[in-house]
Amino acid sequence: MVLTGAGISAESGVPTFREAQEGLWAKYSPEELASPKAFQQHPEIVLRWYQWRISLISQARPNPAHQALVQLEDLCIREGKRFLLITQNVDNLHQAAGSQQIVELHGNIFRTRCHHCGTRQERNLAAVDLEEGIPHCQQCQGLLRPDVVWFGETLPAAALNTAWEQSANSDFYLVVGTSAAVEPAASFPILALENGGTVLEINPNSSNLSPRISYRLPHPAGAALPALVQALQQG
Numbered sequence: 001m002v003l004t005g006a007g008i009s010a011e012s013g014v015p016t017f018r019e020a021q022e023g024l025w026a027k028y029s030p031e032e033l034a035s036p037k038a039f040q041q042h043p044e045i046v047l048r049w050y051q052w053r054i055s056l057i058s059q060a061r062p063n064p065a066h067q068a069l070v071q072l073e074d075l076c077i078r079e080g081k082r083f084l085l086i087t088q089n090v091d092n093l094h095q096a097a098g099s100q101q102i103v104e105l106h107g108n109i110f111r112t113r114c115h116h117c118g119t120r121q122e123r124n125l126a127a128v129d130l131e132e133g134i135p136h137c138q139q140c141q142g143l144l145r146p147d148v149v150w151f152g153e154t155l156p157a158a159a160l161n162t163a164w165e166q167s168a169n170s171d172f173y174l175v176v177g178t179s180a181a182v183e184p185a186a187s188f189p190i191l192a193l194e195n196g197g198t199v200l201e202i203n204p205n206s207s208n209l210s211p212r213i214s215y216r217l218p219h220p221a222g223a224a225l226p227a228l229v230q231a232l233q234q235g
């Protein structure tokens with residue numbers, strides 16, 4: 001099992017979630033923008049923020065850490081072992097690198113859905129001219145929004161169930177680039193530990209999980225993950 005957070009994309013140039021926002025958006029915190037309340041109060045500001053984030057993330061490319069997880073997945077498959085990557089990231093970089101077995105816990109910023117009925121829409125929000133107003137759902141005329149989980153919203157049920165089930169019987173858990181600041185993601189590796197699994201954390205800083213984790217590699221993922229996977233490949 002692998003659980004990733006924003007830190008794995010830091011070396012792709014995507015700012016981590018709790019890093020200070022810069023420029024135009026510095027005066028807002030993500031909590032003030034990524035919420036149903038913010039969207040109801042000022043949908044245009046929220047969508048402009050996402051247009052900015054989508055344009056930023058569109059320029060990012062998978063880094064050696066993302067690529068190492070693709071090699072790890074291939075190694076597990078060759079050895080007949082289960083592999084599952086649970087990501088809290090919405091930047092699509094794991095998919096772009098070629099990972100297959102992925103659970104997107106918090107959605108995907110490149111997908112669009114209706115805020116009212118939830119229907120996914122083939123609409124690129126980054127290409128919408130907001131001067132013409134907020135785009136509406138073709139089914140129910142509700143407002144369109146990114147298909148990501150906002151503060152105070154529930155996680156996609158299927159993703160959550162898979163994550164709990166697989167974490168409960170995981171014998172080796174890699175936790176990469178997450179502060180483990182939000183639940184339930186922070187509890188998945190603990191569940192593996194409680195069931196006798198080993199948990200290894202890759203993060204240059206300590207996280208909320210660090211005190212309970214079996215092993216830590218206090219290095220950036222772009223260096224530590226390729227080295228770890230190479231060692232595993234050499235058996």
Ligand code: OAD
Pocket residue numbers: 004005006007008010011016017018019034088089106149150151176177178179180181182202203204205206207219220221222
């Ligand atoms: P955070 O910004 O909270 O944490 C990023 C972590 O990455 C920190 O612990 C950093 O030390 C670490 N880090 C930074 N650079 C790194 C590198 N090069 N290699 C490895 N680690 C590095 O982001 P998340 O933990 O992903 O939820 O945040 C989890 C969730 O909180 C987000 O998905 C978001 C937020 O609420 C939703 O949007 C629902």
